[in-house]
Amino acid sequence: MTEFKSISKMKEIMTEYYIEAKTTKVKPIAWLTSGAPVDFVNAMDIIPIYPENYAAMCAASHQSVELMEIAEREGFSQDICAYARTDFGADISQGGPIQGLPKPDMLIASTNICKTVTKWYQVIARKYNVPLFVVDTPFLHDGMTNELVDYTVKQFKDLEKFLADFTKRPFDDDRLEQIIILGLEASTWWKKMLSLGKTIPSPFNSLDTFIHLAPIVVLRGTQKCVDYYKMLYEEVAELAEKKIGSIPDEKYRVLWDNLPIWFKMRRNSAFFQEKKCALVAATYSNSWGGLDAFELDTDDPYRGLAQSYLGAYINIGFEDRIRYLSKLIKEFSLTGFIMHSNRSCKPYSVGMYRLQEEVTKLTGKPGVVIEADQNDPRVYSEAQVETRLEAFIESMESIN
Amino acid sequence: MIEHFHSIISNVSSTISKYETELKKPVIGVMPAYFPMELIDAAGGYPVQLWGNNLPIQRSDTYLQSYCCSVARSVLELEMKGGANMVKAYAFTSICDTLINLREIYRRLFQKPTFELSIPSTQTEQARRNYLKNIIDTVTKGLESVTGKKITQNSLKDASAIYARSRELQRKLYELRQTKPGVIKNYDFYAVLKAGFFLPRSIYNDMLEGLIRQLEKLPAPSAKRPKILMSGMVFDPIEAYKIFDELEIHIVDDDFANGWRTASKTAFNYKDIYEGVTQYLFQPAPCCCVYNPDLDRHEYLIKKVKTSGAQGVIFWYIKFCEPDAFDRPQLIGRLKKEGIPSVTIEIELSMTNFDPVKTRINAFCEMLEG
Ligand code: SF4
Ligand code: SF4
Numbered sequence: 001m002t003e004f005k006s007i008s009k010m011k012e013i014m015t016e017y018y019i020e021a022k023t024t025k026v027k028p029i030a031w032l033t034s035g036a037p038v039d040f041v042n043a044m045d046i047i048p049i050y051p052e053n054y055a056a057m058c059a060a061s062h063q064s065v066e067l068m069e070i071a072e073r074e075g076f077s078q079d080i081c082a083y084a085r086t087d088f089g090a091d092i093s094q095g096g097p098i099q100g101l102p103k104p105d106m107l108i109a110s111t112n113i114c115k116t117v118t119k120w121y122q123v124i125a126r127k128y129n130v131p132l133f134v135v136d137t138p139f140l141h142d143g144m145t146n147e148l149v150d151y152t153v154k155q156f157k158d159l160e161k162f163l164a165d166f167t168k169r170p171f172d173d174d175r176l177e178q179i180i181i182l183g184l185e186a187s188t189w190w191k192k193m194l195s196l197g198k199t200i201p202s203p204f205n206s207l208d209t210f211i212h213l214a215p216i217v218v219l220r221g222t223q224k225c226v227d228y229y230k231m232l233y234e235e236v237a238e239l240a241e242k243k244i245g246s247i248p249d250e251k252y253r254v255l256w257d258n259l260p261i262w263f264k265m266r267r268n269s270a271f272f273q274e275k276k277c278a279l280v281a282a283t284y285s286n287s288w289g290g291l292d293a294f295e296l297d298t299d300d301p302y303r304g305l306a307q308s309y310l311g312a313y314i315n316i317g318f319e320d321r322i323r324y325l326s327k328l329i330k331e332f333s334l335t336g337f338i339m340h341s342n343r344s345c346k347p348y349s350v351g352m353y354r355l356q357e358e359v360t361k362l363t364g365k366p367g368v369v370i371e372a373d374q375n376d377p378r379v380y381s382e383a384q385v386e387t388r389l390e391a392f393i394e395s396m397e398s399i400n
Numbered sequence: 401m402i403e404h405f406h407s408i409i410s411n412v413s414s415t416i417s418k419y420e421t422e423l424k425k426p427v428i429g430v431m432p433a434y435f436p437m438e439l440i441d442a443a444g445g446y447p448v449q450l451w452g453n454n455l456p457i458q459r460s461d462t463y464l465q466s467y468c469c470s471v472a473r474s475v476l477e478l479e480m481k482g483g484a485n486m487v488k489a490y491a492f493t494s495i496c497d498t499l500i501n502l503r504e505i506y507r508r509l510f511q512k513p514t515f516e517l518s519i520p521s522t523q524t525e526q527a528r529r530n531y532l533k534n535i536i537d538t539v540t541k542g543l544e545s546v547t548g549k550k551i552t553q554n555s556l557k558d559a560s561a562i563y564a565r566s567r568e569l570q571r572k573l574y575e576l577r578q579t580k581p582g583v584i585k586n587y588d589f590y591a592v593l594k595a596g597f598f599l600p601r602s603i604y605n606d607m608l609e610g611l612i613r614q615l616e617k618l619p620a621p622s623a624k625r626p627k628i629l630m631s632g633m634v635f636d637p638i639e640a641y642k643i644f645d646e647l648e649i650h651i652v653d654d655d656f657a658n659g660w661r662t663a664s665k666t667a668f669n670y671k672d673i674y675e676g677v678t679q680y681l682f683q684p685a686p687c688c689c690v691y692n693p694d695l696d697r698h699e700y701l702i703k704k705v706k707t708s709g710a711q712g713v714i715f716w717y718i719k720f721c722e723p724d725a726f727d728r729p730q731l732i733g734r735l736k737k738e739g740i741p742s743v744t745i746e747i748e749l750s751m752t753n754f755d756p757v758k759t760r761i762n763a764f765c766e767m768l769e770g
Contacts, residue, residue, distance in 0.1 A: 074729055075728065075729030075732060075733075076725070076726075076729055077717075077725040077728070079467070079719065079720045079721070079722060079725050080722050080725050080726055081722065084726070111521055114497050115494075115496060115497050115500070115521070115723075116497060116722055116723075116726075118521055118691050119688070119722065119723055119726035119727070120726060122691075122726070122727075123726055123727075123729075123730060126730055127730075132693075133523075134521050134522055134523065134691060135522070136520050136521040136522040136527075138494065138518050138520070138531075139494065139500045139518070141503065141504070141516060147530075147531065147534045148531075150530065150531075151520075151527050151530065151531040154524060154526060154527035154530070155522055155524050155527050158524040158527065317504055317507075318504040318505075318507065318508055319507075341465055343465075343467045346467075346468070346496075346497040346498050346501065346722070347497040347500070347501060349465065350464065350465070350468060350497070350498055350501035350502065350505070351463065351501045351502075351504050351505045351508075352465075353462060353463050353465075354463050354505055354508050354509065358508065371465070
């Protein structure tokens with residue numbers, strides 16, 4: 001992985017954020033799914049907490065197994081998403097890097113990443129006896145439609161009402177507008193930074209982007225977040241300018257599809273570095289207003305927001321996924337692509353083998369599907385995955 | 401009489417082909433769960449539910465990973481091996497992430513049209529109404545383009561009457577089973593429900609009526625071993641119920657998505673298709689796959705256990721079914737608080753050796769017998 005100077009800034013703002021969340025006595029806490037419309041929550045001065053982000057932190061710091069085992073002992077099946085299991089375990093034991101998350105006062109889940117989160121959040125809602133608001137953003141089988149946007153916007157309005165009722169204050173529309181603008185600004189820097197991956201050699205590695213996306217998920221809509229991504233962009237742009245690659249002698253350029261394998265970040269980084277294979281684009285990092293699959297409506301902020309939440313890569317039909325992947329392959333001059341068939345994440349993974357066949361057929365670039373899990377090392381076979389990746393890398397034509 | 405139901409489920413393709421020719425209606429494959437058959441029937445289609453088969457997985461694992469549930473794997477297997485050639489189109493609902501993506505796989509792999517009745521997960525009334533209206537519109541147009549016939553209020557009325565009658569008869573059968581435990585074998589009971597997946601409804605209704613008349617005349621046998629309630633997404637595989645019969649255990653009620661959760665649905669409101677679909681999707685039984693904060697699965701299940709006289713609950717868990725798996729630990733905890741014992745049995749539809757299942761069920765019953 002590349003050691004960016006900005007990392008210390010990121011650590012600083014993330015620490016500040018978690019300290020405030022853990023210590024606040026006045027602000028209510030909302031737990032949100034990573035694809036939930038946090039803008040509304042921020043507008044009412046409620047602290048957003050992201051259990052998925054915490055689960056990833058637990059896995060990256062090699063604590064997920066112990067936590068999942070706690071959840072499994074309580075009866076949660078090994079078949080359910082490992083993020084949920086990790087968080088259940090952390091919640092039961094108040095474990096993980098920050099000894100559990102602050103208790104929720106409310107929950108907001110959006111179906112754009114999966115239907116699974118509605119189940120997960122129902123469990124939490126029952127446990128803490130707190131209200132759950134679900135923003136339904138149905139799967140885009142046939143692309144973005146006006147009906148879907150209307151449906152989502154209507155729910156946004158109801159969410160405003162829900163938040164106003166909860167806080168006993170009128171919903172703050174002006175604040176929302178500022179927050180949306182700040183959110184867009186941050187995503188624009190993020191997008192510009194991700195686009196630098198088109199440079200040959202790539203100044204960053206997608207594994208870096210997995211780390212650096214934490215603030216765009218967690219702090220979107222704040223000035224801090226904008227400043228951070230501007231800083232990151234400038235740092236990376238300078239490297240791009242000087243043609244300093246993240247990997248010396250970049251030979252292969254590939255895309256990573258699906259979540260990272262959080263507990264293998266270092267090992268994967270070393271592996272790809274040794275093979276001179278740069279990961280330069282990732283569908284996962286492109287979410288959160290990065291490189292979207294659809295153009296957004298910029299005239300009406302509500303509709304634009306609805307489109308950006310609906311259009312998350314994981315929520316779009318296969319026709320669009322194929323088109324989008326092929327576009328990235330072309331724009332980023334990729335030599336191939338890796339798809340992580342993630343046991344935890346069915347919406348991302350089910351159908352992947354078909355996608356791989358079709359994208360290869362369309363672009364002529366080799367692709368590989370590896371079987372793994374984002375958080376559960378117990379179902380991961382390093383030898384198998386690496387052998388498969390080695391064969392795949394050998395099958396690619398190098399860039400020069 | 402009962403043999404007739406068994407012969408239907410052992411000869412699925414010939415049954416469907418026979419009625420397809422007789423009725424001259426296009427066969428529509430219905431995926432799990434809660435797609436109102438009334439819509440298909442009213443559009444002049446012949447709905448059949450081909451999922452829940454126990455085919456060995458040979459082809460579908462090319463596209464569905466081993467961490468997908470066997471319901472999805474086996475239904476794709478059937479299509480890939482050519483066992484569903486008579487099906488002209490597929491009707492899906494959006495009950496889980498696997499099925500949502502499965503529809504996309506079907507669209508990429510096969511030429512058959514697919515429709516999805518997307519089930520809204522929102523408590524926002526008006527949003528749900530507008531959205532669902534649109535969905536219903538798309539689905540009905542899709543169905544009509546396959547059958548070449550329009551859904552009219554009259555055709556919907558007729559379809560509604562047939563299916564309402566069918567579910568009423570099924571409820572009667574449930575009642576008989578509960579009031580006279582053992583009057584129908586467990587294996588026979590689920591074979592009767594399953595036959596309804598394949599037969600045209602009016603024919604099925606006649607058979608069901610005949611059966612009920614017979615059962616009504618029979619005296620209640622003496623129940624020897626514990627009475628059980630089953631809960632899960634699907635009651636399959638049918639073969640498993642031979643175990644319950646061998647052990648002389650009486651299933652007195654269930655909470656299966658393709659069992660009581662569907663049988664309990666009231667007549668489809670044909671006067672207002674939107675109301676009809678909404679009612680059908682969200683009432684009266686709660687389901688792990690349908691988000692409806694107005695219904696509480698815990699209270700519901702406890703009440704059901706108490707009224708049925710069941711002494712324990714068996715969770716019939718289709719491996720890798722996340723919606724089901726998420727709900728269970730809290731549900732078990734709540735049952736425990738109420739003094740209701742339960743056990744979870746993991747099931748794969750392609751299972752052939754039921755010995756471990758038998759051992760577990762027996763141990764659970766022995767525990768209940770104290
Ligand atoms: S990893 Fe996948 S299944 Fe789990 S919460 Fe995220 S999107 Fe949902
Ligand atoms: S058994 Fe569960 S996971 Fe499988 S199709 Fe049904 S609801 Fe989905």
